[in-house]
Amino acid sequence: MENSDIIIPVIAGTVLIGTFFVFIGYFVYLHYKTRQTFDWERQQLKQALLQTEVEIREQTLIDISRELHDNFGQIASLIKINLNLISDDLSREDKIKVTESISLLKRMITDIKSLSVSLNVESLSNIGLQEAIQLDVQRINKTGYLQITVTNSLTPPVLSTVVATFLYRITQEIINNTMKHANAGTLQISFSCLNHMFMIDFKDNGKGFDYTSDASNTGHTGSGLNNIKERCKMIGAAFTIESQPGSGTHILISLPI
Amino acid sequence: MTPRFALYTLLLFVIVIYGFKRYSYYQSWRKWLVWTIVAALFFELLSRVFIYFFHNSMPGYHFLVPAFFIFYSTIYFKTLNFSRFRKVLFLFLTFLGISISIFNSLYIQKTDSFPSNGFLILSLLVITYSLMGFYNMLKNPGLQSPLKEPFFWFISGNLFFYSITFFVFAYFNPLLKKAGSIPDWSYNIIYVSNLGMYLCYLKCLMSGEKQPLINITNGK
Numbered sequence: 001m002e003n004s005d006i007i008i009p010v011i012a013g014t015v016l017i018g019t020f021f022v023f024i025g026y027f028v029y030l031h032y033k034t035r036q037t038f039d040w041e042r043q044q045l046k047q048a049l050l051q052t053e054v055e056i057r058e059q060t061l062i063d064i065s066r067e068l069h070d071n072f073g074q075i076a077s078l079i080k081i082n083l084n085l086i087s088d089d090l091s092r093e094d095k096i097k098v099t100e101s102i103s104l105l106k107r108m109i110t111d112i113k114s115l116s117v118s119l120n121v122e123s124l125s126n127i128g129l130q131e132a133i134q135l136d137v138q139r140i141n142k143t144g145y146l147q148i149t150v151t152n153s154l155t156p157p158v159l160s161t162v163v164a165t166f167l168y169r170i171t172q173e174i175i176n177n178t179m180k181h182a183n184a185g186t187l188q189i190s191f192s193c194l195n196h197m198f199m200i201d202f203k204d205n206g207k208g209f210d211y212t213s214d215a216s217n218t219g220h221t222g223s224g225l226n227n228i229k230e231r232c233k234m235i236g237a238a239f240t241i242e243s244q245p246g247s248g249t250h251i252l253i254s255l256p257i
Numbered sequence: 258m259t260p261r262f263a264l265y266t267l268l269l270f271v272i273v274i275y276g277f278k279r280y281s282y283y284q285s286w287r288k289w290l291v292w293t294i295v296a297a298l299f300f301e302l303l304s305r306v307f308i309y310f311f312h313n314s315m316p317g318y319h320f321l322v323p324a325f326f327i328f329y330s331t332i333y334f335k336t337l338n339f340s341r342f343r344k345v346l347f348l349f350l351t352f353l354g355i356s357i358s359i360f361n362s363l364y365i366q367k368t369d370s371f372p373s374n375g376f377l378i379l380s381l382l383v384i385t386y387s388l389m390g391f392y393n394m395l396k397n398p399g400l401q402s403p404l405k406e407p408f409f410w411f412i413s414g415n416l417f418f419y420s421i422t423f424f425v426f427a428y429f430n431p432l433l434k435k436a437g438s439i440p441d442w443s444y445n446i447i448y449v450s451n452l453g454m455y456l457c458y459l460k461c462l463m464s465g466e467k468q469p470l471i472n473i474t475n476g477k
Contacts, residue, residue: 013446016424020417027391028403035398 050230058121058165065120073112080105114139118172121165129164130156130191133171137189146179151190157198157257166235167200167255170228174202174251177224182206182249193257202251208243258305261448268452269298272459279462286335287407287462293328294458300324315371319362322375326355326382329415333386336408337393354378373426380423387412387419407465414457421450 083102090098117123118136127135130152137148159167171189178187184206192199225241232239232253243249276283276291283291304317330351339347358375366372390412394403403409425443 012424012428013421016420020420023416024413027395030395031398031403034395035400035402038398039400 047234050234054166054169054231054234061119062122065116068112068119069116073109073116076105076109076112080109111139121161121168124164124168125161128156129159129168132168133189136172136175140175140179146175146184146187148175148187148189151188156191157193159198159257163235163255166231167237167253170231170253171200171202173224173228178202178204178206178249182208184248196257198255198257200253203248205248208245208247208249210245211241211243262301262305265448265452266298266301268455268459269294269301272455272462273298275459276462283462284335286332289328289332289335290411290458290461293325293332294455296324296328297321313369316368319368319372319375322358322362322372322379323355325379326351326358329379329383329386332411333390337386337389350382354382373430376422377426377430380419380426383415383419384423387416391416405464407461410457410461410464414454414461417457418450418454422447 080102083098083105086098114135117132118139124132130150134150134152137150140146141148175187178184182204184204187202187204190201192201229239235255237253237255240252240254241249242251272294273291276287276294280288280291300317300321303320304314307316308314330347334344334347357378358372361374362368362372366374390408394406394409394412399406425447429443
């Protein structure tokens with residue numbers, strides 16, 4: 001075989017192998033770009049699903065709230081009126097029982113009203129986030145399960161209804177978690193503003209937990225905490241948690257304003 | 258046995274052992290790949306038997322080509338998403354390829370010569386399917402880098418080896434007819450690219466998540 005016969009296949013072979021590697025490199029690059037687009041679309045879809053889920057949940061809570069206020073509240077009020085009417089014709093002992101029942105009913109009506117307010121985020125636009133949380137705190141403090149103190153040393157920032165709703169639900173979730181899992185006696189909630197950041201700080205004196213270990217061992221951190229994280233993400237807020245067994249839990253939510 | 262052949266069969270043997278070690282974790286197409294490599298090893302050893310008894314290794318390769326048609330077609334059939342029309346076309350092309358390679362072995366390049374025509378057609382088909390595989394991967398990119406995907410290594414190895422094989426045979430086939438022999442380095446190129454392909458297969462068998470051993474049905 002002559003030299004010229006060898007040169008052609010050598011060049012062609014080099015071009016072929018070179019083309020192969022360029023092709024693979026370009027494919028990996030294209031794959032990366034496509035994957036990025038898919039990731040973005042997946043995120044968007046996830047956000048949209050979460051948003052829909054939140055909207056459905058809020059609507060359900062509004063419906064329950066209305067039902068509580070308009071139906072159960074009204075029935076309780078009617079029972080109270082009837083009890084007031086019949087108490088005149090009763091013996092002294094029965095009168096005492098009816099009076100006790102009336103006072104219990106009064107308490108129930110108040111609880112129904114405050115629960116109705118707490119479930120219905122429509123009231124948020126009227127009374128504001130901090131006031132709504134304050135009302136919830138008063139209701140919980142009355143039960144005696146947990147003593148919550150709220151430190152509110154700032155002029156409330158202007159928040160959109162959506163953001164206020166999210167923060168309100170996040171706060172409710174944290175309070176709920178503290179009551180259910182923390183075994184805490186007190187919870188401190190403080191609102192503050194620093195460097196264009198609106199911050200809500202939660203500190204309890206409960207049993208705490210090993211957050212990092214729980215997250216790495218099980219691969220998840222509980223649906224409650226995950227919900228809070230997802231909700232924070234949706235409104236662009238940062239969520240940080242510090243907890244150790246025996247030293248309580250500290251949660252900080254920072255929202256740029 | 259030459260050192261070249263020893264190295265080649267050793268590599269195949271290692272891949273086969275590795276493949277069977279993780280066999281239960283593989284999806285069906287990777288199980289077929291393991292059997293493809295088993296077939297390659299078997300026919301290579303068979304060719305040595307032919308040399309020993311008939312002083313000609315070529316008959317073994319005439320069986321290898323149709324076998325590879327079946328193995329590769331099955332693997333691509335399982336991995337590529339085809340429409341009904343493409344499925345029919347795919348089966349038709351496979352059947353045509355097998356028929357041509359058998360016809361070639363019987364009437365054109367008989368059992369005493371190397372079935373380069375059969376390998377040419379096989380290369381053409383495998384290159385086409387590999388490119389379709391790349392296209393499919395771009396259409397459904399998944400969550401991780403393609404370098405972590407077993408299928409990527411399978412189609413890359415195939416594209417590498419079979420495009421070189423196609424080029425070498427297409428270039429040298431006419432030369433072989435005229436001169437009666439082809440230069441040694443062309444065999445070296447095929448040999449090295451073949452090793453490259455099997456290394457890609459090894460990577461393919463090593464990559465990917467292990468599949469669960471139990472079937473979970475109806476959420477139970």
